[in-house]
Amino acid sequence: MKGRIDKVVVLGAGTMGARIAAHFANAGVPVALLDIVPPGATPDAPVERNKIVRAGLEAAKKSKPAAFFYAGPGRQDCDWKF
DSSP states (O other): OOOOOOOEEEEOOSHHHHHHHHHHHHTTOOEEEEOOOOTTOOTTOHHHHTHHHHHHHHHHHHOSSOSOSOSSHHHHTSBOOO
């Protein structure tokens, strides 16, 4: 069976999830990285609601070896759910 992956959704922005999302972004595949909403976060506070995903993305950006190959179109076109 042949198929093409047009978009990927990764559930869990922890160590593995953020880096899996980074690898798909490196390949130019649009990615949505999702995680739970932290307890106590309100719908009108997007920064607080996306705290876990933002932390996972920042950790992937700083990881050694690097999770992202480059800051090209793959990474900027992704929906990190901020």
